[in-house]
Amino acid sequence: MIQDIFPHKLDNHYYPDRKPAPDSFVIAFHKQEVLVKGDMFPRVSELASGESGLTYLFALDDDYYFFLDAGDESFAVPDGYEFINVRTFRRSGTVEKYRVFLAYTALQLANWYRGNRYCGWCGRMTSKDDKERALRCECGNVIYPRIVPAVIVGVTNGDKILVTQYKTGYAHYALVAGFTEIGETLEETVQREVMEEVGLRVKNIRYYKSQPWGIVDDLLVGFYCDLDGDGTIKMDEGELKIAEWRSREDVILQPDNYSLTNEMMTMFKEGKV
Secondary structure, three states, X not given: OOOOOOOOOEEOOOOOOOOOOOOOEEEEEXXXXXXXXXXXXXXXXXXXXXXXXXXXXXXXXXXXXXXXXXXXXXXXXXOOOEEEEHHHHHHOOOOOHHHHHHHHHHHHHHHHHHHOOEOOOOOOEOEEOOOOXXXXXXOOOEEOOOOEEEEXXXXXXXXXXXXXXXXXXXXXXXOEEEXXXXXXXXXXXXXXXXXXXXXXXXXXXXXXXXXXXXHHOEXXXXXXXXXXXXXXXXXXXXXXXXXXXXXXXXXXXXXXXXXXXXXXXXXXXXXXX
């Protein structure tokens, strides 16, 4: 999956006093586009702005990474670099997995910093906390990075699994998925999403694995479960264009190994679930 970057190791601890060095890396965003040369992020020494406007993100091995909001029209793009959409960056097929993971994780933090410049309670400007990764306001409001739980569901019916395709957007086969709502357990989310998307009841809900998915602030939580009763699919045609039972040999996997969804389909296809 996207976070499986061994032998590299991400240190996401927040160090408010950590300062950039000339050889530190900068992950610069303009909206949803990231600044890269091939699959490389620029170093501080390559930016005309130098250390100005940088916010510490995390460390990878012995390298420090900083965020820069490059939304200002005055930002000078270094020679050889370009802004490309983070989804395009991921799907290029030529980018090292750990760099895709860094870009997605950085984007999650970048969106949080950019979206909380002002306090939602009183409207005053926020400031960075000096002890933890949080934004504070004079009124006492404290804002932490947003993490949104969502489920990925492998519904099995004997030797078959339920696969779907979205009506718009992602074109490859996937599994039932959805966001957890207020006042709802993850297991209740599984039951509700399966019923809403395909009109089926499920039982024997069991946790598999989780995955951070920074592009939409998600923490994806994977579950397998068994069909409970009638297996006739009643597809939500507003969200899906395909929902069908597939035997192990007929499961079509996604084109990369980044997603929890694809790993769960692979586990079923290989008879490990």
